[in-house]
Amino acid sequence: MKGKQLAGEKAVEYIEDGMIVGLGTGSTAYYAIKKIGELVKSGFKIKCVSTSTSTTELATTLGIELVSLNDVESIDITIDGADEIDKNNNAIKGGGGALLFEKLVATASKKVIWVVDSSKMVTKLGDFLLPIEVIPFGAKHVYNTLEINGYQPKFRYTNEMLYKTDSNNYIIDVNISNVSNYLQLQEWLDSITGIVEHGLFLGSADMIVVGSEDSCDTLFV
Numbered sequence: 001m002k003g004k005q006l007a008g009e010k011a012v013e014y015i016e017d018g019m020i021v022g023l024g025t026g027s028t029a030y031y032a033i034k035k036i037g038e039l040v041k042s043g044f045k046i047k048c049v050s051t052s053t054s055t056t057e058l059a060t061t062l063g064i065e066l067v068s069l070n071d072v073e074s075i076d077i078t079i080d081g082a083d084e085i086d087k088n089n090n091a092i093k094g095g096g097g098a099l100l101f102e103k104l105v106a107t108a109s110k111k112v113i114w115v116v117d118s119s120k121m122v123t124k125l126g127d128f129l130l131p132i133e134v135i136p137f138g139a140k141h142v143y144n145t146l147e148i149n150g151y152q153p154k155f156r157y158t159n160e161m162l163y164k165t166d167s168n169n170y171i172i173d174v175n176i177s178n179v180s181n182y183l184q185l186q187e188w189l190d191s192i193t194g195i196v197e198h199g200l201f202l203g204s205a206d207m208i209v210v211g212s213e214d215s216c217d218t219l220f221v
């Protein structure tokens with residue numbers, strides 16, 4: 001837990017007064033958001049774009065001003081977590097189910113910082129299942145396509161109910177441990193009707209802050 005806190009808080013040092021900031025989702029982004037709350041209390045004028053209802057709730061309790069992604073030209077800096085990052089700056093995200101808004105916010109950002117503890121840094125992606133967000137209509141057909149192609153899909157459940165994202169879609173988690181060409185996989189997933197988005201984020205961070213028990217490393221990529 002310490003590594004997540006160190007990484008989350010370190011990334012906040014890159015925020016300047018007056019910036020528009022993208023707020024990620026998850027237990028590492030949590031520490032960054034708490035720290036941003038402190039900046040706001042100290043007088044920083046920051047506007048933030050949230051990536052999930054849970055982040056919106058947290059930011060609101062901390063008195064952070066939130067704006068819609070539609071109301072900003074771009075975002076100066078986004079701080080977000082990740083589930084796995086390989087040595088080429090490719091990541092799996094979406095363990096918390098917020099991958100669609102996270103990708104939209106990252107795409108609109110001038111600078112993206114991923115904050116992780118050292119357990120998230122891997123030589124190869126795939127121990128963590130890749131989340132794929134699908135619209136409910138015909139979701140079983142998308143599932144079948146993924147199954148036929150060997151990705152061992154699993155619909156995500158929570159409390160024995162199908163998990164619903166903030167956009168009321170389902171998540172299918174797939175096994176990509178046998179994949180080596182992520183670009184090809186991305187292209188294929190992007191081509192399947194019914195898939196809204198997937199959690200492959202290929203080379204999309206500018207900086208990665210990796211926290212361990214007592215220190216953190218900042219990688220500029």
Ligand SMILES: O=C(CO)[C@H](O)[C@H](O)COP(=O)(O)O
Nearest residue numbers: 026027028081094095096098
């Ligand atoms: O992509 C995400 C949510 O959709 C999170 O950033 C990812 O799951 C990492 O979460 P945590 O910091 O709790 O380990």
